[in-house]
Amino acid sequence: MNHPGEVREVKAVALATADDMRERIRKKSRLKGRQPDDVSLAEVRQLIGPRPTEGHRRDLLIEQLHKLNDAYRCLHDRHLVALSREMNVPMAEVYEVATFYHHFEVVRDGEAAPGLTVRVCDGLSCELAGAKDLLARLPGILGAEVRVIPAPCIGRCEQAPAVAVHQTAVPLATVDKVASAVASAAPAGAAPTAAGGAHFDAASFAEKSISPAQKETQVYPAYTDYATYRAHGGYTLAASLVLGEDDSERYIKAMEDSGLRGLGGAGFPAGRKWRIVRDQPAPRLMAVNIDEGEPGTFKDRTYLERDPHRFLEGLLIAAQVVGIEACYVYLRDEYHDCRALLEAELAKLYADPPCPLPHIELRRGAGAYICGEESAMIESIEGKRGEPRMRPPYIAQVGLFGRPTLEHNFETLYWVRDIVEKGPGWFASYGRNGRKGLRSFSVSGRVKHPGVKLAPAGITVRELIDEYCGGMQDGHSFYAYLPGGASGGILPASLGNIPLDFDTLQLYGCFIGSAAVMVLGEQDKARDAALNVMRFFAHESCGQCTPCRVGTVKAGLLMEHAVWDAQTLEDLAQVMGDASICGLGQAAPNPIRCIQKYFPHEVNEPQMQGAIPEPREPVAAEHSPQGDAA
Numbered sequence: 001m002n003h004p005g006e007v008r009e010v011k012a013v014a015l016a017t018a019d020d021m022r023e024r025i026r027k028k029s030r031l032k033g034r035q036p037d038d039v040s041l042a043e044v045r046q047l048i049g050p051r052p053t054e055g056h057r058r059d060l061l062i063e064q065l066h067k068l069n070d071a072y073r074c075l076h077d078r079h080l081v082a083l084s085r086e087m088n089v090p091m092a093e094v095y096e097v098a099t100f101y102h103h104f105e106v107v108r109d110g111e112a113a114p115g116l117t118v119r120v121c122d123g124l125s126c127e128l129a130g131a132k133d134l135l136a137r138l139p140g141i142l143g144a145e146v147r148v149i150p151a152p153c154i155g156r157c158e159q160a161p162a163v164a165v166h167q168t169a170v171p172l173a174t175v176d177k178v179a180s181a182v183a184s185a186a187p188a189g190a191a192p193t194a195a196g197g198a199h200f201d202a203a204s205f206a207e208k209s210i211s212p213a214q215k216e217t218q219v220y221p222a223y224t225d226y227a228t229y230r231a232h233g234g235y236t237l238a239a240s241l242v243l244g245e246d247d248s249e250r251y252i253k254a255m256e257d258s259g260l261r262g263l264g265g266a267g268f269p270a271g272r273k274w275r276i277v278r279d280q281p282a283p284r285l286m287a288v289n290i291d292e293g294e295p296g297t298f299k300d301r302t303y304l305e306r307d308p309h310r311f312l313e314g315l316l317i318a319a320q321v322v323g324i325e326a327c328y329v330y331l332r333d334e335y336h337d338c339r340a341l342l343e344a345e346l347a348k349l350y351a352d353p354p355c356p357l358p359h360i361e362l363r364r365g366a367g368a369y370i371c372g373e374e375s376a377m378i379e380s381i382e383g384k385r386g387e388p389r390m391r392p393p394y395i396a397q398v399g400l401f402g403r404p405t406l407e408h409n410f411e412t413l414y415w416v417r418d419i420v421e422k423g424p425g426w427f428a429s430y431g432r433n434g435r436k437g438l439r440s441f442s443v444s445g446r447v448k449h450p451g452v453k454l455a456p457a458g459i460t461v462r463e464l465i466d467e468y469c470g471g472m473q474d475g476h477s478f479y480a481y482l483p484g485g486a487s488g489g490i491l492p493a494s495l496g497n498i499p500l501d502f503d504t505l506q507l508y509g510c511f512i513g514s515a516a517v518m519v520l521g522e523q524d525k526a527r528d529a530a531l532n533v534m535r536f537f538a539h540e541s542c543g544q545c546t547p548c549r550v551g552t553v554k555a556g557l558l559m560e561h562a563v564w565d566a567q568t569l570e571d572l573a574q575v576m577g578d579a580s581i582c583g584l585g586q587a588a589p590n591p592i593r594c595i596q597k598y599f600p601h602e603v604n605e606p607q608m609q610g611a612i613p614e615p616r617e618p619v620a621a622e623h624s625p626q627g628d629a630a
Helices: 018-029 038-048 058-072 077-087 091-098 124-128 131-142 175-184 202-208 212-217 226-231 236-242 248-258 270-278 299-306 308-322 336-351 374-381 410-414 416-422 424-428 461-468 526-540 546-559 566-579 583-587 590-598
Strands: 116-121 146-151 163-165 168-170 284-290 324-331 359-364 405-409 438-445 451-456 478-482 516-521
Touching (some): 038 077, 124 131, 226 336, 236 416, 248 270, 248 308, 248 416, 248 424, 270 308, 299 308, 299 336, 324 336, 405 410, 410 416, 438 461, 461 516, 516 526, 566 583
Antiparallel strands (some): 116 163
């Protein structure tokens, strides 16, 4: 203790230098927990590149996970720890993202890495074409070193059954074709072959994407590369708009007068959407949905494989009209070669631009159907789990990175050039049964000639089958159809004369969505189709909403019974529709209600069977899980 008047000795303390302070800050900012080993750090750095001065971008987390997954066919725990350090992202965040997406498989330390993975599509169209037989036979033929697993729709329904050997698609798959693809697969750890660039032979790929049978039954245009597209007037409209030689108001008016609506499922008027986003404060962004995960849908892939620059010009026009600063194109992971094609053509566009271009980034999904929902897609582009957001606010106000965002489906942008160039009356001049416009129907199932059929809006399914698909397959007669993919409901052949378009199917408890038409024959059961899509919903639920997460699984189990518990299923349908925040849970009840309404003879006791009742207002709301991708 010091006494009054006593002088206390004060020891000199050295002041910390600037270097000392920086070292303290560096240590504090270093993530706690398990530290990476040098080998894993070196392997991660080799794949993702050196750390930029400002650090790796957080929104590229999923892209970096893809690089590891491409190289090692899995995500080793040690690599996730190293990636966490390199990106300065907490390990918990890296892990929760890596385990959310179906195409990523986390392997714990000490566990054997999975062998080459063969994914057999078990979507409805592939199931009708013999996918179950492939799943049963392939494991014994390919051996224990190859893992054979079922997979949800991979977007090749017109080439059913379809299989993916790692990242290589095998259309019209047979045991021999799959075995050959397995034999040709590169070993794990080999350099990934994902890059497109100038060396990707897009024309050769486009030619190979069409089967001999398809060439015999349908005329496919030749692949249009950048030089060919420019030689035929391509990018003239985009350039005149960007260079100030044309008025953006004329373009919006053309979109409005044409009646073009979002072709991803929601059907929101395209011109109106442009005005809404344009009126928001800058900077504004664009997100383009090519996730195309709705079972039965493959139209976007088909157009992308033939004419990618028609889509890209539509993107540039929309970006200029709305005042977009940067564009993000979200492509489903199953479309591996389409990504390489798009990378190659974008490289040509940037090398010889017709006008100043906005920033365009390609992003790929990782096997999550829910990312077709607009806000879930935006979460995924930001490098997060693809979980839908609560709304409001809507993404036109608060979207990607918190900015106003114009979101469009691929096909919506694909038609922009033609509508502006030929006039809105050109598009509106098509149509049947009082409807206007054109629709691209992805037709699969029991028809002779499946494929993408460009037909007038309002065409009936009977007309579509007879005029565009060559009729039913031999040995099959028309029994039922799904007008809008898995979520659009199921209707009997007796209701085959309903015009197929927006707003025409709600009265029957269905909707057109992305116009994925799957046709059943009399040898098929509608209840089996409903069970197939319910299992799909259970597999693809993001798990955020308990009614959807639990309800889809419980409904699938109840639907396996020979006689359905109608009241319990209706209770489940009601709570899923009322308490789910996105279209997946809201649309999941549609197949249940359609079977009970139109096919009671398949699920009820004999004394409960009856004729198809008269149409009435549906109990379920009209929602498409992919429907916000307008």
